[in-house]
Amino acid sequence: MVNDSSPLQDAVNTALEQKQPLRIAGEGSKSFLYSGDKTVPLLATSDHKGVIEYRPEELVISVRAGTKLSELRDITAEHGQMWACDPPLFDGRGTVGGAIASGWCGPGRPWYGTVRDSLLGVEMVNGYGEILKFGGKVIKNVAGFDVARLLGGSQGTLGVLLSASLKLLPAPEYTRSIATSLNSQECTSLISQYTRKTSTLSGTCYFDGKLYLRFTGVAAAVDQDMKAFESNDEIDPQFWHKLRDHTLPFFADDKALWRVSLSRNSLAHSENTDELEEVLVEWNGSLLWCKTQNSMPPTISIKPHAIRSFRNIKHETSQSSKYAHRLKHAFDPQEIFNPGVVL
Amino acid sequence: MISEFALTQLFAELPEHAILTDQYQKEPFESDAYTVKKELPGVVVLAESVGHVRSVLRVCNECDIPLVTRGAGTGLSGGARPHREGVLLVLSKLNNILEVDPLACTATVEPGTTNLSISEVAKEHGLFYAPDPSSQIACSIGGNVAENAGGVHCLKYGLTLHNVVGLTVLTIEGDELVFGGKTYDWEGYDFLALMVGSEGMLGVVTEITVKLLPIPAVRHVLLGGFDDVEIAGNCVAGIIAAGVIPGGLEMMDELAVRAAEEFAEVGYPKDAKAVLLCELDGTEEEVTSTTDKVAEVMKQYDASVIELATDPEQCERLWLGRKVAFPAAGRMASDFYCMDGSIPRYQIGPVLKAIAGMSQRYNLGVMNVFHAGDGNLHPLILYDASDKKQRAGAEEFGAEILEHCIRVGGTITGEHGVGVEKIDQMCSQFSLAEIEQFHRIRNVFDVNRNMNPGKAIPTLARCSELGGMHIHKGQMPFPELSRF
Numbered sequence: 001m002v003n004d005s006s007p008l009q010d011a012v013n014t015a016l017e018q019k020q021p022l023r024i025a026g027e028g029s030k031s032f033l034y035s036g037d038k039t040v041p042l043l044a045t046s047d048h049k050g051v052i053e054y055r056p057e058e059l060v061i062s063v064r065a066g067t068k069l070s071e072l073r074d075i076t077a078e079h080g081q082m083w084a085c086d087p088p089l090f091d092g093r094g095t096v097g098g099a100i101a102s103g104w105c106g107p108g109r110p111w112y113g114t115v116r117d118s119l120l121g122v123e124m125v126n127g128y129g130e131i132l133k134f135g136g137k138v139i140k141n142v143a144g145f146d147v148a149r150l151l152g153g154s155q156g157t158l159g160v161l162l163s164a165s166l167k168l169l170p171a172p173e174y175t176r177s178i179a180t181s182l183n184s185q186e187c188t189s190l191i192s193q194y195t196r197k198t199s200t201l202s203g204t205c206y207f208d209g210k211l212y213l214r215f216t217g218v219a220a221a222v223d224q225d226m227k228a229f230e231s232n233d234e235i236d237p238q239f240w241h242k243l244r245d246h247t248l249p250f251f252a253d254d255k256a257l258w259r260v261s262l263s264r265n266s267l268a269h270s271e272n273t274d275e276l277e278e279v280l281v282e283w284n285g286s287l288l289w290c291k292t293q294n295s296m297p298p299t300i301s302i303k304p305h306a307i308r309s310f311r312n313i314k315h316e317t318s319q320s321s322k323y324a325h326r327l328k329h330a331f332d333p334q335e336i337f338n339p340g341v342v343l
Numbered sequence: 344m345i346s347e348f349a350l351t352q353l354f355a356e357l358p359e360h361a362i363l364t365d366q367y368q369k370e371p372f373e374s375d376a377y378t379v380k381k382e383l384p385g386v387v388v389l390a391e392s393v394g395h396v397r398s399v400l401r402v403c404n405e406c407d408i409p410l411v412t413r414g415a416g417t418g419l420s421g422g423a424r425p426h427r428e429g430v431l432l433v434l435s436k437l438n439n440i441l442e443v444d445p446l447a448c449t450a451t452v453e454p455g456t457t458n459l460s461i462s463e464v465a466k467e468h469g470l471f472y473a474p475d476p477s478s479q480i481a482c483s484i485g486g487n488v489a490e491n492a493g494g495v496h497c498l499k500y501g502l503t504l505h506n507v508v509g510l511t512v513l514t515i516e517g518d519e520l521v522f523g524g525k526t527y528d529w530e531g532y533d534f535l536a537l538m539v540g541s542e543g544m545l546g547v548v549t550e551i552t553v554k555l556l557p558i559p560a561v562r563h564v565l566l567g568g569f570d571d572v573e574i575a576g577n578c579v580a581g582i583i584a585a586g587v588i589p590g591g592l593e594m595m596d597e598l599a600v601r602a603a604e605e606f607a608e609v610g611y612p613k614d615a616k617a618v619l620l621c622e623l624d625g626t627e628e629e630v631t632s633t634t635d636k637v638a639e640v641m642k643q644y645d646a647s648v649i650e651l652a653t654d655p656e657q658c659e660r661l662w663l664g665r666k667v668a669f670p671a672a673g674r675m676a677s678d679f680y681c682m683d684g685s686i687p688r689y690q691i692g693p694v695l696k697a698i699a700g701m702s703q704r705y706n707l708g709v710m711n712v713f714h715a716g717d718g719n720l721h722p723l724i725l726y727d728a729s730d731k732k733q734r735a736g737a738e739e740f741g742a743e744i745l746e747h748c749i750r751v752g753g754t755i756t757g758e759h760g761v762g763v764e765k766i767d768q769m770c771s772q773f774s775l776a777e778i779e780q781f782h783r784i785r786n787v788f789d790v791n792r793n794m795n796p797g798k799a800i801p802t803l804a805r806c807s808e809l810g811g812m813h814i815h816k817g818q819m820p821f822p823e824l825s826r827f
Contacts, residue, residue, distance in 0.1 A: 057584035058687050080586055109527055116536055117505050130776040138685045139717045140502065140757035142491045142540045143765070143772055144800065145784050149504070149536035170586035195448055196469050198560045198626050220628035263525040264447035286527050306526060323520065323787060324532055330783035343531045 005123070005131060005162045011043050012160060012336070013129040021339040024156040026066055026095030030102055032311055036340030043160065045097050052163055053137075056081060060120060060137050062165040065097030072096060082171040084112035088244050097161045103153025106244040107203045107214070110264075110284050112169070116152025121165040124151065126158070127332030137165045156338045158331040172216035176223075177203070177239060180232040182211045191284050200225045203240050207250060207280040214240055243282070250280050256295045257311040260288040262302055345385030345428060349406040353388065353430070356398035363387035372431055375413065376478075377421035377764055379680075379738075384411070384425030389433045393549045396513055399432050400547065404515045409796050412543045414455055414483030417476075418490060419681060420762030422542045422798055429793070432547065434485050440464050441550070447525050449508060451552045454485025458492075461553060470555035473500035476758070477669065485548050491540030493758030495591040495622075495665075498716040500556065502758070504539040509552030512538060512545075515789050524552065537784070542760055542799040545788040559624035562590070563634050564658040567641040568615035568648035572596055573692030575617035578644035579715040580688045582621065585640050587633050591622040592716030593665050596695070598675070599712040599723075603664035606671035611664050612648045619646075619715065620665055622658075668712040669723070676708060676725030680737045684748030685757030688718045697747055698722055705740040707733065719757035720748070746771060761799040769799075770806035778806060 015022050022043040023036060049066035056079035063072060069089050076082055086106030087099035100122075103115050121135030135141055135148035151158060182190065187206050194201045200222045203214030212235065215222045242248045251257070255278075264286050279298075280289040289310075290298040297307050320328070320342045328335070328343075353362055363369055364386055373381040385408070390396050403410040409429030416423055425431040438455035445468040450461050458479040461472040475494035476482055482492070487503045488510065500506065509523040522535040538545060569575035575594060582592060595603065595618045600611045611618055619641070623633045634651065641649050652658045672679045686694055695711060698720075702709040708725035722744055726737040745755045745768045755761070755768040769778070781800045785792065 055687070055689065057580045057689060059583060060687070103528070103533070113501070113505060114528070116533055117501065126780060128776075130780075132774070132777045132780055134777065136752070136754050138687060138753050138757070140493055140497065140685045140714070140719045141754040142758060142760050143754050143756050143769065144761070144777070145781055146491075146504070146536050146540055147780070147784070150533055152536065153533055170588065173586070192446060195557070196445065197557050198624075198629075200626070200629070217625075218629045218632040220632055221626045224626065224628050261526040261528055264449065264527065283527050306530065308530065321531070322518070323514075323534070326787040327532055327534075327784070330787050331780070 005048065005125075008043070008045065008048060008160050008162060009125050009129060009131055012125045012127075015336050016127070016129055016334060019334065021336045023338055024101075024160055026098040027068070027093035029090040029093040029095070030098055033102065034341070036338045040339060045160065046095065048162065049095075051075060058137070059168045059170075060165055061168055062137060062163060063096050064163045065095065065100075065161040067096045069094045069096060069099060076168055077171065080171050081168040083118065083166055084108065084169040085115045085118050086112065086244060087115060088246065090245055096164060096166075100152055100161060100164055101154065101156045107205065107240050107282055110286070111202045114152065116149040118167040119148050119152055119164060120167050122148040122151055123162040123164075124159040125162065127334055127336055131162070135165065139167065155341050155343060157328055157341050157343060159337060172202070174219040174222050175214065175216045175237045176226050177212065177214045177235045177237050178226070178229045178232045179210050179212050179235050180229060181209055183209070187211050188285065195284060204284055205243055205280065205282050206285075212239060250278070250289070253291070254312055255291040255293060256309075256313045258290040258292065258298055258313070259308045259310045260290055260298065260300055261306045261308075262286050262288065263305075345408065345430070346406060349402055349408050350386060352402045352406065353386065353399070356402065357388065357395055358391075361389050361391060361395060363389070372413070372416070372425060372433070375416040375418040375421060375423040377419055377424070377762060380421055380424060380763055382425050382427050384431035385427055385429050387431045387433060389436055391436050393437070393513070396432065396434070396547055396549060397517065399430055400513055400515050401517060403430055403793055404517070404791070407791055407793065409793050410515070411795050412485075412489070412547050414486035415457070415481050417478040417482040418486055418762065419683070419759040420490070420756065420764040422490060422760050422762035422795070423486070424763050424798075426796065435483060437549070438483070443468065443555075444525070445470065448555045449525055449552050450555055451509070451550060452484055454488070454548050454551060455483050458482050458484055458487055465555045466558070468555075469558055471558050472506065472553050473497075473556055474503050474506050477666070484551055484553070488539055488548050488551060489541065489543045490760040491758070493714065493717070493719065495593060495714065497758075498592055498714065499588050499590045504536060506554045507535070507539060507551060508554050510535055510538055510548055511550035512548050514546045515791075515794055520546070540760070542762065543795040544785055544799055545794065559590070561627045561630040562622065562624045562655070562658055563630050564652040564661045565621045565623070565634060565637055565641070566611070566648070566650040566652070566661050567619040567621070567646040568612035569617045569619070569644070570615065570647050572617045572695050574644055575619055576692030576695060576715070578619060578641060578646070579691060581640045581644055582637055583688060583716065585636055587623075587636055589621045589633070589637065589716060590624040591620070592714075593620045594618070594691075594711070594713055594715035595620075595665065595668060596711040598708065598710040599668050599672075600664070602671035602675050602710060603668050606674060607663050607667045609660055609664040615647065620661060665712065672710050672723045672725065675710065676727065678726050678728040679710075680724040680726065680741055682720065682722045682724065682741050682744050683756045683759040684745050684753055685717070685719045686748050686751055686753035688715075690751045690753070691715060691718060694720065694747065694751060698744060701740055701743055705736045707736055707740055714757070717757065718753070742768065763798055766799065766801045766805070767809055769801050770809050775803060775806060778803060
């Protein structure tokens with residue numbers, strides 16, 4: 001375990017002197033998503049790992065960027081807590097730094113918020129070779145621009161993340177999940193009922209004619225919500241981890257995989273999804289995973305939506321907006337971090 | 344004074360009634376709710392449309408003059424203090440609720456919309472907007488976005504940042520930018536997170552989409568009275584450690600309890616050294632279970648009184664004392680100065696003790712009523728503004744509290760913003776390199792630094808004057824940087 005951040009700072013300063021760009025990575029669990037120049041030297045943050053401070057009664061943990069998500073999960077679980085945004089571990093090698101840089105969250109996103117929502121503070125090296133700290137370890141903090149949260153989803157283009165302070169939540173004391181056979185119309189109506197009432201629902205997934213629901217929280221409250229589904233099959237809650245890490249059979253092939261964001265609660269209607277070869281729906285109907293045989297994007301008639309290539313598709317280069325370009329330069333004027341990654 | 348040229352340009356683009364130039368018209372705008380430092384604006388523009396906002400931005404950019412944007416003016420840190428050579432752009436008239444989408448659980452509103460009116464409109468769909476700053480009846484959502492406003496219910500439901508899903512922003516260069524929206528994620532940098540809490544320095548927000556939540560089915564309020572402030576502080580950490588996230592968890596010290604009782608007679612235990620108010624909401628089963636848990640924790644921490652309110656009327660009564668705390672403080676002294684430091688919860692007890700020590704040293708009373716669950720302190724320093732010595736003492740006392748918050752791992756502002764009030768403490772909380780990074784971010788949107796100048800981010804020169812800059816062997820650090 002390396003406790004000292006100076007090797008990473010030194011590496012950045014050397015890169016600046018030699019004008020040699022770097023590709024930042026933790027354990028490389030999400031390398032298939034990397035859209036930048038893969039020929040530049042790697043700056044691995046995986047050795048910069050470990051817990052800096054954990055006070056369970058504060059619901060805050062500070063960890064180095066290279067800390068594995070699985071380790072974070074185990075440490076927090078010992079105290080009945082969790083990092084609620086639940087980022088994918090993918091092949092089990094996912095790190096905290098990678099989770100923040102990608103900004104990805106698990107099936108509980110509509111209820112638990114995003115990675116950046118729970119990001120209280122960061123320590124980073126910018127493109128001037130300076131170590132900077134933003135935010136802190138307290139829940140409420142409005143001093144200065146919110147650079148910590150700006151780093152969420154910035155794909156390592158603004159600097160090297162050294163450590164982060166994360167807001168945790170008590171892990172639910174009780175979880176029950178069911179699967180029920182419904183058509184997509186019935187799904188839409190069922191889910192929209194839940195979005196407008198207090199309940200313990202914390203996960204939805206629809207594919208192959210089945211709706212999967214997760215209820216979490218106080219035991220009596222979960223049991224009450226589950227009464228409506230007494231005749232349905234109860235399933236192993238591991239289902240949600242498989243969904244998060246893409247180890248469900250749905251994801252197990254080499255077809256082109258697309259990620260489509262829809263407006264909140266506009267669950268895909270059957271007439272729209274029929275045109276797709278295969279689809280899986282998460283997040284109350286707002287996140288679609290679509291597979292296509294060739295590398296052509298899926299056709300989606302629900303508006304508005306955003307289609308993004310995910311796996312087994314060649315990344316296309318895009319142009320950043322004026323302000324995105326300036327922001328990149330405000331942190332990394334020599335463009336040494338993750339060249340070719342454009343936000 | 345504002346230049347004749349700039350005024351002519353404004354009159355050419357805007358209706359005459361929207362422009363206030365006479366001193367008596369401008370006086371009501373010389374400060375927000377931070378009244379310690381006032382300034383008469385060069386000119387006031389009461390915008391009635393997004394087109395007016397565009398015009399003002401264009402004139403300010405072309406004439407290179409300062410622009411301060413303001414909503415209802417309830418801010419507590421002077422973020423909307425006007426500039427005497429610039430335009431004060433008031434957005435209160437842009438107060439239309441453009442859309443409530445019950446299916447997506449969102450509302451899209453103009454920046455002048457008051458915080459509370461969003462919940463009022465959402466109510467018919469069984470929904471509400473969670474962040475509730477105490478000024479929610481008057482404060483506008485645009486200002487909430489600018490300051491990342493908090494409130495009692497932020498412990499469970501998050502700050503403004505967590506409840507705003509989309510923004511439309513006009514930049515001083517005249518670009519209209521849309522960040523976020525009704526989807527749960529989007530591509531590109533998280534400019535939405537950057538805009539929230541940027542104190543009007545990066546752009547003018549013209550449209551806001553907020554998240555609405557289902558109104559909880561059941562709500563209970565537990566009151567706990569304690570014989571010791573520090574133990575009450577520790578009980579706060581105990582409740583959180585027991586795995587409960589209450590809807591709200593507030594603390595009032597002895598003086599605050601007494602003031603509230605004298606003001607509203609709500610029935611708080613008058614001899615308690617501290618009172619905790621804990622709101623629990625959710626489904627019936629959830630609330631029953633968590634109420635038992637919290638009551639158990641309060642017992643463990645030797646609460647001398649525990650009172651449970653289960654019907655709406657009783658709950659309101661218990662909350663009333665908390666809600667009247669600020670006006671009640673107004674009866675304890677002619678003036679009070681409200682601080683906003685934020686600290687780790689486990690430091691609540693020790694920090695309250697330290698503040699009591701300072702109170703004796705400065706010979707000024709202090710009343711504590713605050714968001715204990717968030718570790719967000721609001722010490723109210725009681726003083727007499729007509730007494731010069733007391734006024735100076737109050738400011739010094741406040742600054743010392745903030746410095747203490749930084750020392751124990753906290754921050755100088757939890758929810759009120761930096762504004763002009765805490766700009767010097769920014770030099771204590773951040774290094775010069777960090778301040779410089781803030782300026783670079785500012786330049787992304789406003790290279791001429793005309794958006795709310797003099798607020799939130801201190802100049803390097805200012806930090807240097809305050810002793811924050813370490814000059815080594817007569818050499819300035821960062822010699823390549825311009826000093827502004």
